[in-house]
Amino acid sequence: MKPTIVRTIVELRKEIASFRHSRPLGEASVGFVPTMGYLHEGHASLLRRSSQENGLTVLSIFVNPIQFGPNEDLDKYPRDEEKDVALAASCGVDLVFLPSVQEMYPQSRVTTVTVSEVTERLCGASRPGHFDGVATVVAKLLNIVQPDRAYFGLKDAQQVAVVTRMAQDLNIPTEIVPCPIVREEDGLALSSRNVYLNAQEREQALSLSLALAKVPEWIAEGVGAAELSELLKREIARSPLANVEYADALTYPDLLPPDADVPLRSIDGFMLVALAVRFGNTRLIDNRLLNPMEAGVETCSAK
Amino acid sequence: MKPTIVRTIVELRKEIASFRHSRPLGEASVGFVPTMGYLHEGHASLLRRSSQENGLTVLSIFVNPIQFGPNEDLDKYPRDEEKDVALAASCGVDLVFLPSVQEMYPQSRVTTVTVSEVTERLCGASRPGHFDGVATVVAKLLNIVQPDRAYFGLKDAQQVAVVTRMAQDLNIPTEIVPCPIVREEDGLALSSRNVYLNAQEREQALSLSLALAKVPEWIAEGVGAAELSELLKREIARSPLANVEYADALTYPDLLPPDADVPLRSIDGFMLVALAVRFGNTRLIDNRLLNPMEAGVETCSAK
Incomplete structure (x- = not known):
């Protein structure tokens, strides 16, 4: 109707x-x-x-x-x-x-x-x-x-x-x-701003979801917030058109930084790993909401 | 019930x-x-x-x-x-x-x-x-x-x-x-803070409503906002315990100052004449809401 x-x-x-x-x-x-x-x-x-x-x-x-x-x-x-x-x-x-x-x-x-x-x-x-x-x-x-x-x-x-x-x-x-976030088949998070991307940018925009996909593994290896941020930035930098604005791990929903060097896997409660990356004038964001103690299992809804 | x-x-x-x-x-x-x-x-x-x-x-x-x-x-x-x-x-x-x-x-x-x-x-x-x-x-x-x-x-x-x-x-x-404001029989605006006043202060607190009562007359005489403010302060100063914090005429409900010297009686719309006066540690407020063009007729409710 x-x-x-x-x-x-x-x-x-x-x-x-x-x-x-x-x-x-x-x-x-x-x-x-x-x-x-x-x-x-x-x-x-x-x-x-x-x-x-x-x-x-x-x-x-x-x-x-x-x-x-x-x-x-x-x-x-x-x-x-x-x-x-x-x-x-x-x-x-x-x-x-x-x-x-x-x-x-x-x-x-x-x-x-x-x-x-x-x-x-x-x-x-x-x-x-x-x-x-x-x-x-x-x-x-x-x-x-x-x-x-x-x-x-x-x-x-x-x-x-x-x-x-x-x-x-x-x-x-x-x-x-x-x-939960809805994604294209290749992993790009849907956004009204995706229409701004040219073909090359669209391809490299995949770096956000690809980097986030590695987060559970890195957490399982024992990284802290500071190291995770570095790993994310390095991963995304492999796409030459990408300019990272932030790549941070924060508690959720309070959005406070955990101690930089404490292994994230030892932190109880939800953790937001969030990215903002510019491609030319287009600013894309993406994130994963995780419960690090649950061995990197992604959680899609927050309370 | x-x-x-x-x-x-x-x-x-x-x-x-x-x-x-x-x-x-x-x-x-x-x-x-x-x-x-x-x-x-x-x-x-x-x-x-x-x-x-x-x-x-x-x-x-x-x-x-x-x-x-x-x-x-x-x-x-x-x-x-x-x-x-x-x-x-x-x-x-x-x-x-x-x-x-x-x-x-x-x-x-x-x-x-x-x-x-x-x-x-x-x-x-x-x-x-x-x-x-x-x-x-x-x-x-x-x-x-x-x-x-x-x-x-x-x-x-x-x-x-x-x-x-x-x-x-x-x-x-x-x-x-x-x-509308509710007043004691002698004119003092009711306030929970009136209990703070000692006998002498209570008596001199009348200066607020007495000064406000003269406002229509002053407006009829052609005063502007600056002169009205001075007249109010002088009137209240006759009570030696009174310390005037403000005595202002503003448009209502926007609470903007009119041109200082324009006769208030020529202003269309509501005008708030408001006082704050301290007696010792006690701060009292009072006001009149007027439509100056209506020759000083007090209006008790605002839209």
Whole structure:
């Protein structure tokens, strides 16, 4: 069935309220997948999961200007509304929310939601203000949709950590559901930004997932965080077009660095091994979420 | 009827959900009055209004540590739970939420809601971090209670402006209802902090409301913001125990200074004339919200 498309907050709330009142309690759950559009199979996996778990699934498509830095790709961020709506239809989406910038930010923005600590490292360090923009727009969207569950892909693992912590700290009554990374057959993590890559870059972009694939083995050999970082950088450097921005192992979801030389295999709890690598102007990220004590067994969902 | 007392978020949400489901839509509205306790007739006026306008009224009593500065009166802030519950009962309150600090801030606080611009002047200038603490706890409480309407007293007019703007910017689906200042018979604005005043200070504290009472007359005479500020300070200085922190006229609700010398009577829109005055260690605030073009007629509620 074709989803209903709404562009205003008033319309969206009306649709959701009418859904909630039409169903008996317990069958009236609302699932929500916030995106910036140009949807791929990663988004589709979130949408399908939401459709399975909820009576109503809401997809939002909004390229949020306040999470882009001054030299980032806001203006050329890829868009394809028609294709997105078709994909949404095939994934059981009921409502697509397509607000304008004016609808989301009708007056000068004076209110900001800031999450400290978990935003200090990784993308938080290289993209100042980025996570303020993410936390603020997600708080807005969660207040607009008031979903029971919201689904986020773990490719943006730090984003999942930020949103989860924000929802806890602000008592937002939505369950934040982290979902596994979806990859191309050759291992490249799906991303709307992959379209920027030329053929040569696309080939060398494989270095991210290939390096991450070696992590369990390195951990089993007893490396610490500092050595793991070096090994990852050396591995990725074999692709001459790759410029590593970071290659770090941090505790998850607190995103704190473990002691540099303590063997990671002795650390209890989840560990995030995360990469950001530039190919020309295109910045790719990828990661693995691991429980090092479980002998390098990869874990795809985080609690 | 005696209100139900709950101390945990889980219990509170259960009570509110059970109320909402027991009523047909349209009769199930929830009103909310967030306070720091030690209730007086000002709070009572908010509670009675909420009881009149809603099917369920929730009162929260929480002395929020994060809105107090390091040298402020957090430790000695007055408390009287028993008397507060009795007053709540007489005002038709259904639920009293009395959370512990641990219940409200169970982990290190990394998420902050910041409202800029409207917090630059008045109490925002003299109490750094105060309105971050207010905005953050109010965002939390609104997410916990999810009320249809929340009632705030205009004695804290800047707080009303901050909360109203935050709710708009973050799309919080609660109507923020500003309510008029309640005064003692002699004019002193009610405040939990009035108990700190000794007899002499109590007498001289009248200088705030007396000075504000002259504002319409001064405006009618054609004063600008700078002259009004001087007149207020001079008037209050007649009480030797009074130390004026600020005496300002600002646009409302944006809280911007008008041109210093433009006659206030020529300005369209609401104008806030606000005072903060210290008596010993006790800091009192008071204000009048005016529409100067309406020849000094005082207006008690703001939209």
